[in-house]
Amino acid sequence: MSKKPEMTEYGTSARLQKLLKEAIEDQGVTKVRFAQNVGVSTSVIIRATVYQSVPGVKSLIKLANYLNVPIMYLFDETYGSEFNPARHPSDFFSRLASLTEEKGVKYSALSHTMSFAPNAVYEWLRTKSIPSPDYLLQLAEYFGVSVDYLLGRTDDKN
Numbered sequence: 001m002s003k004k005p006e007m008t009e010y011g012t013s014a015r016l017q018k019l020l021k022e023a024i025e026d027q028g029v030t031k032v033r034f035a036q037n038v039g040v041s042t043s044v045i046i047r048a049t050v051y052q053s054v055p056g057v058k059s060l061i062k063l064a065n066y067l068n069v070p071i072m073y074l075f076d077e078t079y080g081s082e083f084n085p086a087r088h089p090s091d092f093f094s095r096l097a098s099l100t101e102e103k104g105v106k107y108s109a110l111s112h113t114m115s116f117a118p119n120a121v122y123e124w125l126r127t128k129s130i131p132s133p134d135y136l137l138q139l140a141e142y143f144g145v146s147v148d149y150l151l152g153r154t155d156d157k158n
Contacts, residue, residue: 012052016063020049023067038066057130061151070132070154071147081139083154090152092130096121099143099150114138 024045025053026036035045040059047053054060056073064071064083072079107121116135117123124131130151131139140147148154 011054013054013075014052015077016054017049017052019074020045038062054133057133057136084156085156086153092151093125095150095152103143127152
């Protein structure tokens with residue numbers, strides 16, 4: 001039985017919709033051209049700008065990289081836009097391994113502490129998939145780091 005939350009906190013985002021519309025307008029390009037520039041599909045941009053739909057984490061990373069902002073800035077107006085990229089970017093899997101080691105917790109214990117399925121961490125590692133924004137936020141809060149640090153986008157833990 002999955003422990004997936006009933007409602008995902010980041011299923012839709014008016015903030016993301018607004019930021020993308022502004023970026024497209026500021027650049028004077030079409031949604032198609034903007035999607036090409038970012039490196040995501042046109043449907044990702046259309047769904048986000050029309051329906052406030054939040055794309056998958058890989059697309060969110062590309063958007064945040066393109067806009068040079070923290071991931072959480074895409075969702076929250078109170079979150080600052082200042083972003084310091086990592087000198088040597090890492091990845092989610094390396095950061096998760098080092099954070100669990102620092103905290104002295106095993107993946108199985110971590111899974112039991114969180115709201116995701118007990119084998120979720122092992123599944124992410126096996127398939128090299130990144131968890132949803134909701135789960136990333138839970139993990140970041142658990143370890144006391146930012147989502148961007150957890151994803152390896154920055155060296156700043158907060």
